[in-house]
Amino acid sequence: MVEIRPSWVSSSQVSIPSNLRTWVQIDLAAFRHNLKAIRARIDPTAGIIAVVKADAYGHGITRVAPAIADQVDLFAVANVLEANELAALGLGRDILLLGPCLPDERQAAVDAGYIVSVSSAEEAAAVAALAGTRPCTLNLKVDTGMGRMGCWHEDAEEVVRQIVKLPNLGAFHVSTHLPAPDEDADFTREELEGFGRLAAQIKAIAPQAKFHALNSAGIFEFAGFAPDYVRAGLVLYGSCYPDIYQPQIQPALSWKARLVLVRDVPPGRSVSYGRTFFTPHQMRIATVPVGYADGFPRQVSGHDTAVLVHGRRCLVLGRVTMDQILVDVTDVPEAQVGDEVVLIGRQGGEEILARELADKAGTISWHIFTGLKPRGSYFYYDSDTGSTV
Missing domain, CATH: 3.20.20.10 (Alanine racemase)
Incomplete structure (x- = not known):
């Protein structure tokens, strides 16, 4: 567990220290x-x-x-x-x-x-x-x-x-x-x-x-x-193949992070390695402190992969790097540094399943789960009782 400072925020029944950049929540x-x-x-x-x-x-x-x-x-x-x-x-x-x-x-x-x-x-x-x-x-x-x-x-x-x-x-x-x-x-x-x-x-x-x-x-x-x-x-x-049975089960794992930087970027600027993406117009681009070293697959680059910010889908721009991804928050004007980002899980009325991330990477949910090694903490809780473990 990381060293905890007094500042905390709540995330789906779990209190998360505000100095934690990324974490995983497991609902028992x-x-x-x-x-x-x-x-x-x-x-x-x-x-x-x-x-x-x-x-x-x-x-x-x-x-x-x-x-x-x-x-x-x-x-x-x-x-x-x-x-x-x-x-x-x-x-x-x-x-x-x-x-x-x-x-x-x-x-x-x-x-x-x-x-x-x-x-x-x-x-x-x-x-x-x-x-x-x-x-x-x-x-x-x-x-x-x-x-x-x-x-x-x-x-x-x-x-x-x-x-x-x-x-x-x-x-x-x-x-x-x-x-x-x-x-x-x-x-x-x-x-x-x-x-x-x-x-x-x-x-x-x-x-x-x-x-x-x-x-x-x-x-x-x-x-x-x-x-x-x-x-x-x-x-x-809580993951299932074929996915027609997914509504019958509940994902146990959510993976989250925080926005660490939000910038206004003018049109014509290149984004990330290889310069595979250029801003077509004025955009707000946020930096999320996770990358393929944490288990966010590099293979999703350029495949309209999304994360959730304020309950809205925000596309990952350019290539996934070792430590960071860049996401488009142009349509989330309230987004600011410190806000929660959902990589796997639910936020508001939207949900990103491990299978979705796997599909974007051309792999399977097993690979996503077993490849997770976020440089943060794991938090266990019980949504039925409201208790933490």
């Missing part, structure tokens, strides 16, 4: 809302695995995970390092490792009791051997089209036959990952139907097996294919 109530939206779509017997890898998608795992622990069944992270940080919070939930372990990571994963993802019977046996007589918890990944890890689905039944012979096999998950639930509905439906048939075959061999396939887009598009668990990632944070 949004997570509860989004979990309810997920529960409403899936079978009531299905559990929720909260995916909190990459520092909870850039939202802060040490604050987000405790806020939702009593509303989810498991947590999932990418690797042992992330799992150790999560386990240290003592939240009492099992932790699934989504990615494969290095051979020298396996012992630590087994000792900690993590659910280790494997792609073959040989890998499963190697992990189980490190557990000795202790139960070994495994997740067999099945490749149904992602091609990233896992045994090929046509080989999965035989792989399971080998895994169930392990004398110390404990909890056992079988999962797949959907590569295109929001882009190729026909393939995804066929993929899920095939995984469902495979699950029935495996259930006869391993009655204790738990199955999961649906990621965030899958939860909304194919909710009927949720046998034991769903894995809630992006949707948990």
Whole structure:
């Protein structure tokens, strides 16, 4: 947290020190809302695995995970390092490792009791051997089209036959990952139907097996294919692909800054690196102290990208630089130094979603969230109770 001076302003239920140039606000109530939206779509017997890898998608795992622990069944992270940080919070939930372990990571994963993802019977046996007589918890990944890890689905039944012979096999998950639930509905439906048939075959061999396939887009598009668990990632944070479901969820994150300079600029002046923009007429141009070093993507330059000032959309002019962007506040005559600027979030009747910024940059919301590293502070609050954390 930055050193705070006595001067403060209020920003969406959070008091922000007036000497702070940029900051992120996280509304913990949004997570509860989004979990309810997920529960409403899936079978009531299905559990929720909260995916909190990459520092909870850039939202802060040490604050987000405790806020939702009593509303989810498991947590999932990418690797042992992330799992150790999560386990240290003592939240009492099992932790699934989504990615494969290095051979020298396996012992630590087994000792900690993590659910280790494997792609073959040989890998499963190697992990189980490190557990000795202790139960070994495994997740067999099945490749149904992602091609990233896992045994090929046509080989999965035989792989399971080998895994169930392990004398110390404990909890056992079988999962797949959907590569295109929001882009190729026909393939995804066929993929899920095939995984469902495979699950029935495996259930006869391993009655204790738990199955999961649906990621965030899958939860909304194919909710009927949720046998034991769903894995809630992006949707948990209030962003959704396809965007037709966005009204059902609430973004948890807002990114804001302040105007640090406002100038009147005559026509014919160049703006920012490369001189790609010239003022066509007299303009008021404001400087915002964020740039690509903070996670505001340089790729949005020249693509009619907007920020919000006094509830109005103001275009980013010229190229995004490392530390600053320049915005057109000609139509916001009341704009002055110190005013709040919204880069992601809502102000007045306008809203800029992470997806909008991602689209302008030719990327995805996941990339925007996990790439945020503003040189400011994170503030956590609960809009339902009005409290800050």
